[in-house]
Amino acid sequence: SQTIHQWPATLVQPVGSPLSLECTVEGTSNPNLYWYRQAAGRGLQLLFYSVGIGQISSEVPQNLSASRPQDRQFILSSKKLLLSDSGFYLCAWEGQLRSYNEQFFGPGTRLTVL
Amino acid sequence: SQQGEEDPQALSIQEGENATMNCSYKTSINNLQWYRQNSGRGLVHLILIRSNEREKHSGRLRVTLDTSKKSSSLLITASRAADTASYFCATGSNYKLTFGKGTLLTVNP
Numbered sequence: 398s399q400t401i402h403q404w405p406a407t408l409v410q411p412v413g414s415p416l417s418l419e420c421t422v423e424g425t426s427n428p429n430l431y432w433y434r435q436a437a438g439r440g441l442q443l444l445f446y447s448v449g450i451g452q453i454s455s456e457v458p459q460n461l462s463a464s465r466p467q468d469r470q471f472i473l474s475s476k477k478l479l480l481s482d483s484g485f486y487l488c489a490w491e492g493q494l495r496s497y498n499e500q501f502f503g504p505g506t507r508l509t510v511l
Numbered sequence: 512s513q514q515g516e517e518d519p520q521a522l523s524i525q526e527g528e529n530a531t532m533n534c535s536y537k538t539s540i541n542n543l544q545w546y547r548q549n550s551g552r553g554l555v556h557l558i559l560i561r562s563n564e565r566e567k568h569s570g571r572l573r574v575t576l577d578t579s580k581k582s583s584s585l586l587i588t589a590s591r592a593a594d595t596a597s598y599f600c601a602t603g604s605n606y607k608l609t610f611g612k613g614t615l616l617t618v619n620p
Contacts, residue, residue: 429606440599440612441554448606456607487553491606498542498603502553 399424403488403503410510416461416475418506420488423469428490430471431500432463435485447471483510516611517600523617530587532614534600535580542603543576545585547596548613554599557585590618 400423410416422428429448433441443456445463453463460479464472471488485507489500518533534543542561546554560567560576560583567574573586587594595618601608 431608433610441610443607443609446606454606485551489554498608499544499556499559500554500608501556502546504553505551507551 399490399492399501401488401490401501401503403486403506405506406504408506408508410478410508412480412510413477416473416478416482416508418473418486418488418508420471420473420503421469422471422490425469425490425492427468428492430465431489431491432471432473433487433489435487435505437484441487445473478510480510483508517598517614519614520612521615521617523619524590526590526592526618526620528590528618530590530594530616530618532585532598532600532616534583534585534611536583536600536602537581538602538604540578540602540604543574543583544601544603544608545572545574545583546599546601546610548599549596557598559603587616590616592618592620594618 402421431446432444435441446454447465450465461475485505487505488503491500516535524530542559544559545557547557548554558569558572558574560574571588576583597613597615599610599613601610
């Protein structure tokens with residue numbers, strides 16, 4: 398069966414510090430991978446998606462970046478965090494198991510920038 | 512901008528009652544999906560309805576899709592306290608899903 402992991406679960410960082418969030422998927426190959434951000438009480442905002450190793454599409458210009466160094470690893474980074482980067486970050490994967498576009502989400506990382 | 516918009520933003524009902532949530536969207540879609548999110552957790556996929564389908568059932572869930580009105584509804588029958596969560600519709604096109612802001616459903620025991 399497929400599983401998706403995210404870490405850390407919770408993170409408190411000062412403004413201006415770097416960020417690295419990691420997402421890994423098990424039990425599937427060549428998944429599409431996604432990073433979303435959810436502000437408090439809001440819907441999900443798609444940040445990045447990747448359809449293969451080294452292939453990153455950015456949806457929203459900001460001070461975040463993403464990388465996919467391995468097939469089942471997706472990393473969200475920032476060189477200098479802003480207060481507005483606070484939120485709940487969700488990683489998701491999509492494959493061809495059942496339905497096109499059905500996505501499976503990780504448990505999320507709650508980031509607080511102080 | 513958000514593609515899907517759920518209505519109402521919040522809904523509070525008693526256990527055993529039915530809950531209906533609506534979603535409207537703006538552009539053409541391949542499919543529409545509903546997800547549930549318990550507080551502070553990731554999203555869980557509930558049901559997907561394709562653009563050529565009008566109605567779909569899964570357990571206590573019933574989803575309808577009206578592409579002429581660009582709208583969908585999610586009906587949860589015989590609600591339970593465990594159904595308390597936020598519910599999001601998401602429209603699928605190409606590689607991407609676009610989510611609405613969600614409906615917060617509270618089922619009171």
